[in-house]
Amino acid sequence: xxxxxxxxxxxxxxxxxxxxxxxxxxxxxxxxxxxxxxxxxxxxxxxxxxxxxxxxxxxxxxxxxxxxxxxxxxxxxxxxxxxxxxxxxxxxxxxxxxxxxxxxxxxxxxxxxxxxxxxxxxxxxxxxxxxxxxxxxxxxxxxxxxxxxxxxxxxxxxxxxxxxxxxxxxxxxxxxxxxxxx
Numbered sequence: 708x709x710x711x712x713x714x715x716x717x718x719x720x721x722x723x724x725x726x727x728x729x730x731x732x733x734x735x736x737x738x739x740x741x742x743x744x745x746x747x748x749x750x751x752x753x754x755x756x757x758x759x760x761x762x763x764x765x766x767x768x769x770x771x772x773x774x775x776x777x778x779x780x781x782x783x784x785x786x787x788x789x790x791x792x793x794x795x796x797x798x799x800x801x802x803x804x805x806x807x808x809x810x811x812x813x814x815x816x817x818x819x820x821x822x823x824x825x826x827x828x829x830x831x832x833x834x835x836x837x838x839x840x841x842x843x844x845x846x847x848x849x850x851x852x853x854x855x856x857x858x859x860x861x862x863x864x865x866x867x868x869x870x871x872x873x874x875x876x877x878x879x880x881x882x883x884x885x886x887x888x889x
Contacts, residue, residue: 710773717765724765725758732774736781742850743785744792753788757781782848824887831881835874842867843874 708727716724736757741750760780770776832840842860845851857864 714765714769714773717762718769725762728758728761728777732777735774736777739778739849740781740785742852742855743782743789749788749792753781753784756784760784778849823885824882827882827885827887828878831878834881839870839874842870846871 708731710731713724713727713731716727733754736754737750740753740757741747744750744753757777757780761777764776764780768776832843835843838860842856845856845859846853851859853864853867856862856867860867862870
């Protein structure tokens, strides 16, 4: 079933919307959530909460990219759960990115600057070759492990680490060039 048809099921308030969402994107969402939480029990709960989040958001929202829409809900719920489970402890994944992107998520006064960071980041991603961009997004958006990335892209773990390090350094230089305070 096409995404637009699934979205129409949500607008019609048909329970088939959730069934079709699970059929088409269930495995994808489970992978995304598990990559963040590393817990099968929590993964099942968050994926179910993702379906509920989509049910509550559609309507009025009509997502342009349904898969991305679902992944954002799942990621946000997963990181909320992770914060709860770890009581604010920083994970290694976030530590890797600290040198590039400062933590301003709770600073309302810097909302404009956070949006500018997002715009610069999107422009930066457009400059990367397909593999570098895919590896970077898989690591920092979908929270894939280094070993998963190595297998998926037929690279050694060392090559993946080097590629990510090189990309983070380029990102930092891009932010500095654009005048984004780090």
